Amino acid sequence: MPASTATAPHPHPLAAAARLVMLALIAILTLFATRDVAQLWWIALLAVAGLPSLLAPQHRLIAPLSRVAEVVVLGLAASQVAAVASIGGTVDGLGASAVLPYLAVPVTVTALRRRFREGAALLAVAAATLLVSGALTEVGGGLQLSQAGYLAVCAQWLILAALGLYAAGTLHRVMAVRGEGKPQPYAEATRLLTQLRTVARQLPGATLDPGGISEHLLEELRTVARADRGAVLSASGGGRLVVLAQAGVDRVDWETTLDADSAIADAWASQQAQTAARSQSRSHRGADVSALIVPLVAGVRTVGLVVLEADVAHAYPPPVVSRVTALTRPAALRLEAALLFDEVRSLATNEERQRLAREIHDGVAQELVMVGYGIDNAMATVFDDADETAEALRTLRGEVTRVIQELRLSLFELRSEVDRQGGLAAAIAEYARTVGASGGLRVHLSLDESTARLPAATEAELLRIAQEAVTNARKHAGASNLWVTCEIDPPYAQIEVSDDGQGMADQRPDGRYGLAIMAERAERIRGRLEIRPRQPSGTTVAVVVGTSSRRDNVRDSAAPEGE
Numbered sequence: 001m002p003a004s005t006a007t008a009p010h011p012h013p014l015a016a017a018a019r020l021v022m023l024a025l026i027a028i029l030t031l032f033a034t035r036d037v038a039q040l041w042w043i044a045l046l047a048v049a050g051l052p053s054l055l056a057p058q059h060r061l062i063a064p065l066s067r068v069a070e071v072v073v074l075g076l077a078a079s080q081v082a083a084v085a086s087i088g089g090t091v092d093g094l095g096a097s098a099v100l101p102y103l104a105v106p107v108t109v110t111a112l113r114r115r116f117r118e119g120a121a122l123l124a125v126a127a128a129t130l131l132v133s134g135a136l137t138e139v140g141g142g143l144q145l146s147q148a149g150y151l152a153v154c155a156q157w158l159i160l161a162a163l164g165l166y167a168a169g170t171l172h173r174v175m176a177v178r179g180e181g182k183p184q185p186y187a188e189a190t191r192l193l194t195q196l197r198t199v200a201r202q203l204p205g206a207t208l209d210p211g212g213i214s215e216h217l218l219e220e221l222r223t224v225a226r227a228d229r230g231a232v233l234s235a236s237g238g239g240r241l242v243v244l245a246q247a248g249v250d251r252v253d254w255e256t257t258l259d260a261d262s263a264i265a266d267a268w269a270s271q272q273a274q275t276a277a278r279s280q281s282r283s284h285r286g287a288d289v290s291a292l293i294v295p296l297v298a299g300v301r302t303v304g305l306v307v308l309e310a311d312v313a314h315a316y317p318p319p320v321v322s323r324v325t326a327l328t329r330p331a332a333l334r335l336e337a338a339l340l341f342d343e344v345r346s347l348a349t350n351e352e353r354q355r356l357a358r359e360i361h362d363g364v365a366q367e368l369v370m371v372g373y374g375i376d377n378a379m380a381t382v383f384d385d386a387d388e389t390a391e392a393l394r395t396l397r398g399e400v401t402r403v404i405q406e407l408r409l410s411l412f413e414l415r416s417e418v419d420r421q422g423g424l425a426a427a428i429a430e431y432a433r434t435v436g437a438s439g440g441l442r443v444h445l446s447l448d449e450s451t452a453r454l455p456a457a458t459e460a461e462l463l464r465i466a467q468e469a470v471t472n473a474r475k476h477a478g479a480s481n482l483w484v485t486c487e488i489d490p491p492y493a494q495i496e497v498s499d500d501g502q503g504m505a506d507q508r509p510d511g512r513y514g515l516a517i518m519a520e521r522a523e524r525i526r527g528r529l530e531i532r533p534r535q536p537s538g539t540t541v542a543v544v545v546g547t548s549s550r551r552d553n554v555r556d557s558a559a560p561e562g563e
Contacts, residue, residue: 016054022102023047029098033085042077046102049073053109064118067106071122074102075129082150083139094149096130100157107161111168119165123158130154210234210338210455211491211526211546214245217306217331222247224323225292226315227308229281232296233264234304234339234455242453243490244304245546251489253282254307256452264305267293271302273325275316280307290315294324296332303336342457372400424459425449425486428466428495432484439474441482441499449488458545461521462495465529468518469497469541477501479538492546500538518543 027043052059053066078096085095103126110119134145134154144150214232221227229248233241233256241256241264258265263276276291290313296304306328308316316324375397425447436443453459466484473479479501487494515531518541522529527545534540 019047019050019054019105022105026099026102029101030081033095033098034081036084039081039084042073042080042099045073046070046077050105053106057109057113067109067118067122068125070106071103071126072129074099075126076133078130078154079133079137079144079150082147082153083137083144094153096150096153097157100153103157103161104164107165108168111165114172116165116169116172120162123162123165126161127154127158130158209526210244210335210342211458213331213334213338214304215247217327217335218245218247220327220331221306221308221324224327225308225320226310226312228311229307229309231307232304232335233307234335235302236453236456240453241305242455244455245491251492253450253452255280255282263291263293264307267295267305268302271295271297273321275321277313279309281309287311288313292316292321292324294321294328296328296335298332298336301336303332303339342455346457346460368400372397375400423449424454424462424488424493427463428484428486431463431467432470432482432497435470435474436482441474441479444481444483446483446485449486450490452490454488454490454493454545458493458525461525461527462493462543462545465518465521465541465543466495466497472515472541473497473499473501473539477503477539490546492544494542494544496540496542498534498538498540500534503533503537503539515541 023043023046026046027040030039030043031037049069049072050066053063053070056062078099081099082094082096085098106122107119110116110122131145134147134150135143137144139147217232218227218230221230227247229246229250229252231246231252231254232244233254234244236242239258241254241258243254243256246252246254255262255264258268262280263274264280267274272295274293276293277289278291279289280291280293288311290310292308292315294306294308295302296306306324308324310316375393426449429445429447432443432445435441454462470482470484473482477499479499481500483496483498485494485496485498519529522543525545527543530540530542530544532540532542
């Protein structure tokens with residue numbers, strides 16, 4: 001027999017058993033109702049009508065026709081049994097209830113096979129058959145269709161069957177929705193990120209940058225309320241806030257501790273706008289001051305605060321507060337979306353760095369270590385005074401050592417992150433010292449970092465820019481000294497990396513590729529990147545984020561050369 005020969009499906013044992021049980025049940029009920037063994041021929045006829053559906057359940061024509069035959073026979077049997085039962089003394093056509101429970105069999109079969117339209121059609125055929133047979137059957141000098149009991153029993157079983165079919169259809173839809181709601185994790189992530197990209201492109205300015213959204217909000221608020229100073233703050237973890245953006249002539253050291261006794265902490269905890277007659281900064285010294293702190297609430301979550309201050313008393317009466325809160329409500333949702341996008345991007349970036357670090361460590365690095373061991377063994381077995389061969393092996397060993405050192409520095413760069421306790425300047429300093437020690441560079445550091453923190457995404461990008469600049473100086477510049485300057489006063493930050501090497505003109509192409517990456521990173525955080533020659537020799541790479549009252553441009557002077 002050919003292997004491809006199809007076999008006819010066998011009747012399911014449970015389906016056959018269910019039909020037999022139901023046939024036996026209605027046979028017993030029919031005997032009780034009519035006390036006439038001759039009426040059991042309807043039960044036999046039902047069994048014959050349902051046999052094709054039982055033997056060929058998958059057939060596209062035989063199975064549906066068999067089920068239609070079942071409901072037609074059932075309708076005729078119900079009318080006849082009701083008539084005989086009435087003649088025997090049963091009141092008013094109630095004998096139809098002895099046969100109609102079998103209606104559940106063909107309807108349930110269609111529900112199990114997800115053929116709900118066929119089930120509805122079977123109910124319609126059953127109802128029509130019951131009406132026609134009731135109209136043609138005479139009982140006690142009248143038509144059976146006029147008996148209230150007959151109509152009630154028929155309606156009862158038709159409604160029950162319809163409810164069962166509807167419940168089966170609803171359950172099927174619910175299960176289908178749940179099944180669709182549990183795709184593979186990466187497929188779901190792709191779908192959501194695609195939607196996010198589409199939405200981001202449709203936003204005003206096509207941006208999901210927290211700093212840009214915060215700056216735009218401050219500009220809007222200053223059109224409806226006086227604000228000599230203003231800031232947008234967001235949570236950074238550990239009960240502290242970070243300054244996303246601020247407006248005003250002078251730099252302000254805002255209160256960023258949620259544990260302090262301040263209107264900022266009260267507004268964050270209560271999610272209600274707060275006014276105060278004193279400044280919410282640590283550095284402001286003034287006479288009459290009015291402060292307004294409005295929480296940015298998205299749903300039930302506080303995502304940030306807006307702080308406005310004016311150097312006059314009573315600058316924020318209730319009407320002004322209402323106008324400000326009317327602008328902050330929609331801004332809260334925009335800011336939450338931007339912060340979530342930053343978090344997702346940060347998670348994806350960190351995971352990718354860890355993956356690359358593992359691949360390098362477990363792949364190339366291990367192979368090069370084994371090559372180094374092989375060279376050691378070769379050197380140990382050199383005979384016949386092969387000086388030239390030994391020298392070549394020593395040179396090769398030195399090259400392998402250099403490559404391994406490069407890989408270790410790459411691992412350090414991939415795994416290094418901004419410690420939320422140490423800060424950005426500390427992370428840059430640690431990297432510069434490590435690279436300087438491995439590359440024979442004297443590292444000169446100038447660090448000026450306030451206690452306030454930049455947003456995590458901004459700190460991560462600034463760290464990568466500084467790392468790329470330091471790496472370029474070590475690999476391509478041929479420098480002896482490296483100067484790293486960090487000035488961080490959120491939302492302002494300036495990082496400079498200078499060397500005394502050969503300068504930009506003679507750098508290799510891969511170094512210029514690194515400069516393009518730095519420019520892209522600076523653009524993502526709305527920063528300014530400047531690359532210029534350093535006198536008398538070398539290169540300076542500088543990146544600036546935000547504005548400072550003390551410096552409006554990237555510094556032109558070289559970094560201090562004191563260690």
